[in-house]
Structures are given as C-alpha cells and as structure tokens.
Amino acid sequence: MSKLRVAVLGAKGRIGSEAARAVEAAEDLELVAALDQHDTLETLTASGAQVAVDLTHPDSVMGNLDFCVGHGIHAVVGTTGWNDERLARLTSWLEASPETGVLVAPNFSIGAVLTMKFSQSAARYFESVEVIELHHPNKADAPSGTAGRTAQLIAAARQEAQLPPQPDATVTGLEGARGADVDGVRVHSVRLRGLLAHQEVIFGGEGETLTVRHDSLHHSSFMPGILLGVRRVVSTPGLTYGLEHFLDLS
Amino acid sequence: MSKLRVAVLGAKGRIGSEAARAVEAAEDLELVAALDQHDTLETLTASGAQVAVDLTHPDSVMGNLDFCVGHGIHAVVGTTGWNDERLARLTSWLEASPETGVLVAPNFSIGAVLTMKFSQSAARYFESVEVIELHHPNKADAPSGTAGRTAQLIAAARQEAQLPPQPDATVTGLEGARGADVDGVRVHSVRLRGLLAHQEVIFGGEGETLTVRHDSLHHSSFMPGILLGVRRVVSTPGLTYGLEHFLDLS
Amino acid sequence: MSKLRVAVLGAKGRIGSEAARAVEAAEDLELVAALDQHDTLETLTASGAQVAVDLTHPDSVMGNLDFCVGHGIHAVVGTTGWNDERLARLTSWLEASPETGVLVAPNFSIGAVLTMKFSQSAARYFESVEVIELHHPNKADAPSGTAGRTAQLIAAARQEAQLPPQPDATVTGLEGARGADVDGVRVHSVRLRGLLAHQEVIFGGEGETLTVRHDSLHHSSFMPGILLGVRRVVSTPGLTYGLEHFLDLS
C-alpha cells in the first residue's frame, strides 16, 4: 500500500516540529514537505502532498488554506483564531472543490475531546456536576477555555433533558469558595507549580459519583489526534469542525 | 397525566424496601403493591399494576416473570442468577405476549453502566489501559464481576480496532504486582476497610491519561436506574438485557 | 487485665449510640453506663465509671464536666460550642483535680486530623498549595470549617518558613474561578449529591505534586478516634485540646 503524502506548515514551531517527526515515524505516512514561514506554498504542489497539516499563525492560515483547497490538497488545521466569518469563507472555498476535506480543531488531544464528549453524555443522568481544572501557575486565564466549554456543553445537555437547577444549600461562605458559575455549572480553577493541564468533571447522584478526568502531561499528547485527523480527512470532504467527529463514539 | 402503576416484589428486602420508597417518592409513579415472599401474585393483577419490579431471589424470579408476562405486566428485574437457558425461556414467554417489555440488568447503578460504556468507547484510542477496583475487605471475589466485565469489553474493543498488545517492559518483579490478566488487560483489586465499591479505568497515550472513575458510596445508588427502567420498559416490548440500552448515549 | 470502665453521655443521639456500641465492642473497654438527658449524673459515680464520653449538647456539657472533674472521672468530649471562656473555666476545675484528664476535640476522625497535621508539615517545602473540599449539597457553609482551618495552618507554616506569596499569573477570569482566599491559600468548595465529606490538599513544586486526601464515607469514622481518646485520657492529666496530641507523629 502506498503511503499518504503529508506536508507540515509551520514545521519549525514547537508543535509543528513534533508533528513533522510524528509523520515521519508513522508507517503509513510520508513527510514530503516541511515548510517554514519563508518557504513558498508551491512546495506543496511540487512535493505532491495529499494532506497539509497547518500549525502556523492566524495571520497565515487563511492564505495557506486558500492555496490548499484551490489545489485539492486536504488540510488538518490546529492554528487558532477562528470565527464565524473565517469559517464561512473556508466553507465557500470548499464548495468550489467538493472532493477536498478540511478538519479544523481547537483541541487535538484525544483525551480532552473524549472528556467533553463523555461529560455531555453523562450530564442528563446526574443531579449534580462540577468541573475542576488544574494548571501551571503561569496560565493567564481562569477558568481554562476547555473547562468553560465543557461546562457549557454540560449545561446545554441538562437543559435539553429539562433537569432542574443543581441542589446547593450554601447560605454563608467566603467569596469565591463555590467557584465560577458557567450557565449554572460551577467551575473551579486550581493553579499549582508542577502541573501542566488537567481537568476533572465530577457527577453526583443518589449514593454515587462518576468522575471523568484528563491529565495532559506533555505537549506530545496532540500528536495522535493530528495523525488521526490526517488519516480521516482524505475521505471526509467538506469542513469538519472538531476532532470529535472523527472519533467513532457509539 | 395519570401515574404509572408500579408493584415491587421482594419489598421487605434491603434493596426492595428502598425501591418501594423510591417509587412512592416519584411524582410520576404510584406504588400499588409491595409484595413479600408470602404474598400471592394475584395481588399484582388485583392492584392493576402496569410494571413489576422484581428484587427477589433466583428461586422465585422465573415464577414471578411467568405470571407477569402472562398477564401483560411489564417487568424490571434486578434479581440475579441469569443464564442462557433462563433468558431463552423468558424470551419465549415474551414472544407469546408481544406488547410486554422486560428489562433484566446485572447492575442498576447508572454510574457503573456509564463507566463500562465510556471505557468501551475510549479503548481504541489509547495504547495502554488498566483497571483498578477498590472494595470493602469482606468481599469474597477478586476482581469484582464489574471489573472483570469492564476489562473484557475493553479487550474486545481493542481487538476490533486491531490494536497491538499493551507495552510492558517488566522483567523482574514480585508475583502479583502487575495484577490479574483479563484478556490482556491488567486488573488490580484493592481491599480496604471504609470503602464500599469503587472502580477506576485509566487509559494512557502519548503524553496524556484519561481516567473514568465510579464511586458507589451507598446502595441507594441503584434507585435512579430502577426508576429509569420502570419508565422506559413500558414502551420497550420484548427482552432488554442491560440498563445501558435505556441510556441515550450518542 | 481489668477493663477500663466507660460511660457515654448522650447515648441516645446518633453519634452517642454509635459510641456506646463501639465501647461495648472493644475488648479492653466496658460500658458501665449509657445516659440520656433524663438520667441523673449520679449514675456515673454509682457505676464506677473511670472515663465519661460526652456527646451531648452545648447546654449540658459544662454541667456534665463540672460533675466529672469534681469526682475524678476523666472525660472525652465531642460536644461543640467551645470558646475561650469555657476552656478557661474547665482548666480551673482541672487545676483543683490535678490527676484528672479531659480531651476536648473538634474532630474525632483520625483521617481528618492526620490530613491537617501532614499539611502543616509539608507546607514549607512547596511553592504552591490549594485546598479542595467536597461535600453533600445540603451543607450550609462554604468552605467547610475543617478546610478553612487547614488553610490557616498551612498559611501559618508558610509564613514561619518565610515563603513568598504563591505564584499565580491569572489576569482574566470569571469571578470565583480561583476560589476563596484564606490567608493567601486558595480554597475550593464542591457540592455534589452522593458525597458525604471529603478534602484534598494539593502541594505543587518543581516537577511534582503531593496530595493528601481524606474521604469520610460514614459517621462511624469518629469511633476509632473516640476510643483512642478514652484509652489515652486516663494517663494524660489536665486539658488536652485536639485529638492530634494523642497521635504519636514523629
């Protein structure tokens, strides 16, 4: 079986260089181009790349995708900075190239994606649920984007199941003790030296609790998700937003 | 809306008496009969029960179900002692009463069922996985039935995804340190005073781990699953084996 | 060896009745009296009690102790409502009866006491530390008294070791996400159906974390501490405040 021909854009960055190594190490993939910001996009066509992995910058990604889609090169995109307008533009390019697929994902860690997915599934079955996220103390935002998004998904699932508000008899307390309120779901942010990125979702019902916890110990945790995206995007025309659509979760 | 009329068989037992109370407390259910071993099954028909919850004994359950199915009364069964022969017999009764539904479930804890379900879903995405179950020290078997079953489901999912055996460089060690081998998945059994029933499934991949943990702190944890079964079984003709089929896990 | 003769005051209360049973079950102890609020304190002397366990009410405890100390009966006190004035009064009674011992303890759970003790010991060795407490949703205060006290002890130990403030780069966030600030130590309060009383202290340093966690799953967890108090108080004249003084923690 011939290998899938893959290019990495942003190959000198921290994540990009790891992605290039991961493609090289995969038996079914071939790294045919590793572009930095000074390289010309024609390298992609010249190298015969079938899939481009974009790990560049919000300033570059739209130009890169315009070129890729225009030339029928599938793309897996970890670059940030997406909004509705950008997604609409990308969609219109894909309509003009109906056999090309693009995966845009805010998080390539399979563990993080599964944590969100399982939390959504479990939400309707428990009276109580709270989210605890734990990160290194250099993080500027609290709660983390992933924790906020997880809480929103849980809140939406509770609402769809017509669950009442969560029980909470707190009448006296110190400010902040009960965490931040995200659509009725409490989120707690812990910051400790020694940690990287961790999240725990705890559901509580009569006599039992269910906990889903994700521990990210190294940035290499994005690689399996990127490789999964590369393998799947070639047979998934159009725009896919979010890695969860490539996980078969029955 | 009229309430669903529910009978409890085995209503003087530990779980049965809790179930009777739980039915009484539910706004959409009405407890119309609470039978002990000395009561006659005709009480079921006399009370107009639509659903019977059987929490009795392996010696009584088949007679009870023969009567229920014969009279078009749906049933939710937590009594143990099921095997292929018994299930076949129950199925044949149900064929003769095609509008009647029976749910037989080895575990009514929603948390335990979700733990198994999520473990199956996650299995194909991680290189490594082990199961740790923790129980009170009066438990006679190790590993627990639930842990053994969870490991088998994970092993089957790994095989279906054609994953290789798990990495393990252990060359020297004390006997038993690496746990029990269930179809290639290691299972560890902890026994400690103070615990009730707990299970942790830990998945490990490049740079990350995903943990699904269920803590059962009280036997009341079976009640939400029993009530869910009661509400669903009336519109699910035939035999359903396992509470997971009544959870909408998309 | 003759058994130690023990009386329980408040023996019809929830904790008191458990304590009476625990004394009866202990091989080295003999339950010689179990008093309710209607019983006369002379029963204590008549029964030859050497130690009284007081699990009554703030309104009764001072009268009970006045009688006990006056008659040379040692006491183990779990009743709440202590303040400086009450402790001073008790101390003056004990000065007049120099061979009698009284243990007053706000928490008889050995696990809770060890968690505080270990947290104090570890505090000086880590750059970061936060406290997470998790309780049932009927609890009125947040954070719990034990969590607040633990944070204060940690803060005092950090100050004594002249540690700088904890690192925290948070600049944007939702209100409450970073928890309550107790003397510079962040405390997070989780409320979930299914839980009883749980506390986790997480220390973080360069490349590592240390976690001390206490899970209280049943009120019977107070019994071993009460029995330990009974056995030790007979050879510890004067007032002892806090069970930790009876734990040999070298």
Place this chain on the structure above:
Amino acid sequence: MSKLRVAVLGAKGRIGSEAARAVEAAEDLELVAALDQHDTLETLTASGAQVAVDLTHPDSVMGNLDFCVGHGIHAVVGTTGWNDERLARLTSWLEASPETGVLVAPNFSIGAVLTMKFSQSAARYFESVEVIELHHPNKADAPSGTAGRTAQLIAAARQEAQLPPQPDATVTGLEGARGADVDGVRVHSVRLRGLLAHQEVIFGGEGETLTVRHDSLHHSSFMPGILLGVRRVVSTPGLTYGLEHFLDLS
C-alpha cells in the same frame, strides 16, 4: 551575605546539567565548578568549592568522595550503587575529617520522601493499607523500589504498634488480582504510556480513607531536594543517609 560555593560533578549528564542550572539560578548559591568525567578533581580545590554535588556513576563516586572529604569539602550525593561496605568506608573517611558533612540519598524528590514519612506516621492508625504505584511502560521492575520500601516501612510501623494482619475475605479470584505481598502490605503496579512516576498509599479505617499521593511529572523534581541538601549539609557533620533527615517533620 556571601554565597555558598558549589561544584557539580557529572555536570554533563541529564540530572547533573539540571543541577548546575538550578545552582546558578539560586540566589544564595554560586556555581564555581562544573566537572565532567575528563576534568581533574583539583578543579574543586582550585575553585574554592565548599560543597560538591555528585551526580556521576558508581565507578567514580568513591574516588570523588575520598578527595572531597580529604579536602574538607562537604558533599551531596545522588549517585547510586551504595551498599554497607561503601557506607562503612565513607564513614571512616569522615571520622578523620570531623567537620565535613556528606548527604547520601536514594531519592531527592521531597514529595517522595514526605510520602514515605507520612505513610509511616499514619500506619498505626488504620486497619487497612495498600500501595498503588503507576509508571511508564518502559520500567523494568515491578513494584518500584520506592513502593517496595514504602510498604516495608508501613509493615514495620504496623508491627511495632502490634496491629493484627489486614482484613481480607478474598476466597476466589484471578491470580495476581490482589497484588504483590510485601510483608503483609499489598502493592499494585500499574504501567501506562503517558505516565512518569506516581505513587498512592491508601489507608482505610471504619468509615473513612486517607490517601497520600505523589506525582512526579518531570525529572526537575529532584532539584529542590538537592538544593536543600546543599544548604543543610554544610552544618551537618558526618554521614546523613536519606533526605528525610533534613526535613523538619514535627
């Protein structure tokens, strides 16, 4: 205040190079020499080093220490390969240089040392205790040396307190499920991709559990212990074996 003058031996190794950087970064320490295997020991005296950190090899460490002690240079030793004979030889050298101090430690992670210490302290107060250690799958031994040592310390503390054997009603089971038996304490070894080095000691008593957990996420976790050793060894003449002696654990 003048800075303490520190040399690092083995400064090109993985841990050694981190130690050199950590010394340079500490405000109260000055890195005066960083020796590799080709450098001569006279560099130590020429640089005026007061403390040498030895992170070399079992083949080199005795020669290095002979030189250091002979020249009144204190030493902090993380190199492995110690046995009774080597320790006796080192002790005799120190007797001839009574003002010099040497710290030899099998583990410089403060978290690991505290976990062992707290486990020893708690052991006598709980009916049950088990150890779970979790490591990356490339580890050759199971259980880990630290887990085995922790279990031995716990077993010794239980014996000293004359505790009976742990309760365990297991009668049927799969081989290995209950872990390895280390002096009556069960030890479970988990191996998962994504982990580094983690250990959990769980104590169980009536109605409660106490957990002490150490997570090592990066090898940099040894640095604070090494720096602590450097600062303390200059005022601790003679041989100190184990970092725990430099932690003030009251």
